[in-house]
Amino acid sequence: MQEDDLINLISQYEIKSAELEINLSKRKEINDIVAKFTNDFIERLPYSKSFINKNIQKERLEISGLPHSLEELLLKYSDEVIETGIKPASGGHIGYIPGGGIFAGAIGDFLAAVSNVYAGVSFASPGAVAIENEVINWLKKIFGFPQNAVGNLASGGSVSNLIALAAARDKFQIKNDKVITSVIYLTTQSHHCIQKALRIIGLEDVIIRYVTLDNYFKMDTMALKQQIETDLANDLNPFLIIASAGTTDVGAIDPLDEIAGIAKRFNLWFHVDAAYGGFFIMTSKKDLFKGIEQADSLVVDPHKGMFLPYGIGAVLIKDASSVLHANHYSGNYMQDAVIDDLAIDPANLSPELTKHFRGLRMWLPLQLHGEEPFIACLEEKLLLTEYFRQKLLLLGFKVGPAPDLSVSYFWYPASKDANKFNRTLMQNIHKDGSVFLSSTLIDEHFVIRMAILSFRTKRYTIDKAIDMIKSALESTKHGLA
Numbered sequence: 001m002q003e004d005d006l007i008n009l010i011s012q013y014e015i016k017s018a019e020l021e022i023n024l025s026k027r028k029e030i031n032d033i034v035a036k037f038t039n040d041f042i043e044r045l046p047y048s049k050s051f052i053n054k055n056i057q058k059e060r061l062e063i064s065g066l067p068h069s070l071e072e073l074l075l076k077y078s079d080e081v082i083e084t085g086i087k088p089a090s091g092g093h094i095g096y097i098p099g100g101g102i103f104a105g106a107i108g109d110f111l112a113a114v115s116n117v118y119a120g121v122s123f124a125s126p127g128a129v130a131i132e133n134e135v136i137n138w139l140k141k142i143f144g145f146p147q148n149a150v151g152n153l154a155s156g157g158s159v160s161n162l163i164a165l166a167a168a169r170d171k172f173q174i175k176n177d178k179v180i181t182s183v184i185y186l187t188t189q190s191h192h193c194i195q196k197a198l199r200i201i202g203l204e205d206v207i208i209r210y211v212t213l214d215n216y217f218k219m220d221t222m223a224l225k226q227q228i229e230t231d232l233a234n235d236l237n238p239f240l241i242i243a244s245a246g247t248t249d250v251g252a253i254d255p256l257d258e259i260a261g262i263a264k265r266f267n268l269w270f271h272v273d274a275a276y277g278g279f280f281i282m283t284s285k286k287d288l289f290k291g292i293e294q295a296d297s298l299v300v301d302p303h304k305g306m307f308l309p310y311g312i313g314a315v316l317i318k319d320a321s322s323v324l325h326a327n328h329y330s331g332n333y334m335q336d337a338v339i340d341d342l343a344i345d346p347a348n349l350s351p352e353l354t355k356h357f358r359g360l361r362m363w364l365p366l367q368l369h370g371e372e373p374f375i376a377c378l379e380e381k382l383l384l385t386e387y388f389r390q391k392l393l394l395l396g397f398k399v400g401p402a403p404d405l406s407v408s409y410f411w412y413p414a415s416k417d418a419n420k421f422n423r424t425l426m427q428n429i430h431k432d433g434s435v436f437l438s439s440t441l442i443d444e445h446f447v448i449r450m451a452i453l454s455f456r457t458k459r460y461t462i463d464k465a466i467d468m469i470k471s472a473l474e475s476t477k478h479g480l481a
């Protein structure tokens with residue numbers, strides 16, 4: 001093409017493509033609209049439902065390929081996304097594992113997205129990578145990990161567990177024929193993402209031992225020790241123990257110190273999934289976590305116990321070479337970015353190359369607020385759990401054993417078919433939706449679960465939950481009479 005024609009053609013496309021760089025006055029307008037929308041959303045939260053079980057109108061979300069106004073899109077977002085299903089930003093979300101999503105975390109994401117810095121390798125953005133690593137260093141301090149341990153900020157607990165388990169696999173070189181004789185120890189209370197990770201990393205055919213639980217749903221360490229001895233006597237290859245520091249069902253913390261001792265004695269990798277419970281180490285519950293510092297790898301989710309918006313989990317690993325083994329690769333196109341200390345670059349410690357700059361959504365809130373409000377919030381959640389359980393007992397409910405942390409369960413001791421009664425009660429609670437609770441099965445018994453971890457859950461939220469449960473109980477009694 002002649003140069004003039006080329007310039008002409010570029011100019012034509014420039015006009016249309018320039019629409020993607022929104023100009024300053026329009027940006028200010030958009031900032032105002034979005035600020036109003038988010039502020040209204042937050043102010044309305046205490047008065048709105050936490051669960052709305054309605055069908056969405058998918059056709060309103062269809063992409064037509066044509067431009068629409070922001071006002072129209074925000075309306076659709078509100079109707080079809082915010083006002084449907086569970087509202088995780090609400091303090092009334094006390095099902096599954098909530099967190100809330102603090103505003104400072106959202107600001108961190110906004111800044112990360114606008115500046116679009118590349119947090120995968122330090123050559124590209126030494127500052128962003130330094131922030132990622134500073135967050136990891138802060139976590140190492142909290143959990144008593146040595147400074148030469150490495151870590152990564154992943155999307156959540158599932159991917160963080162996957163990274164840790166792959167490191168354990170590679171440390172012990174569990175591959176080929178070795179897979180079917182190698183043994184992993186966990187409990188039926190381990191989170192299902194562990195099984196998922198094992199399948200993904202090629203360990204589907206490994207031998208899994210579900211170690212007996214004690215009456216508090218914690219790993220029975222005598223049973224663990226005996227099982228390892230039996231497996232060794234049978235020429236099997238024990239290599240990994242997976243403990244929980246805060247199980248999803250009941251919030252139990254396994255006896256970490258004893259398990260650490262057993263792992264050391266038999267030379268096994270000791271992994272702790274503290275995705276939910278980990279940050280309670282900063283509270284009066286600290287002693288329950290004794291032994292966590294001896295773990296070879298640890299997972300903790302800031303989008304749970306630090307109340308950050310969804311999308312951040314963390315993994316810490318002591319043996320850098322084992323995690324580098326699976327994740328460090330290079331390509332010719334990366335030759336400018338090679339550094340001596342491979343573990344500095346997040347891209348070498350995770351399956352991600354281009355990664356979201358997650359460090360900022362944690363670094364910024366920690367720097368803005370300091371640690372104390374986070375600790376106070378966790379202590380508050382522990383006390384609210386006790387408060388909730390006391391109120392439930394007064395209503396005639398049975399409650400599970402006193403929890404280690406802020407997850408517990410309850411059920412109504414109906415005289416006939418208690419499972420059916422409690423399932424109907426759960427449906428009535430969901431129909432109301434003022435507060436959201438979820439359910440689980442404990443030894444085949446249908447129970448209603450409470451998980452108090454949102455920073456927005458306050459005493460008035462628990463009072464609201466009690467009022468809601470009381471009227472759902474009455475409806476259930478009448479409905480089933």
Ligand SMILES: Cc1ncc(COP(=O)(O)O)c(C=O)c1O
Binds near residue numbers: 248
């Ligand atoms: C103990 C535990 N581990 C792992 C996970 C999975 O984490 P994520 O949902 O962030 O992937 C959860 C989620 O609730 C959990 O409670």
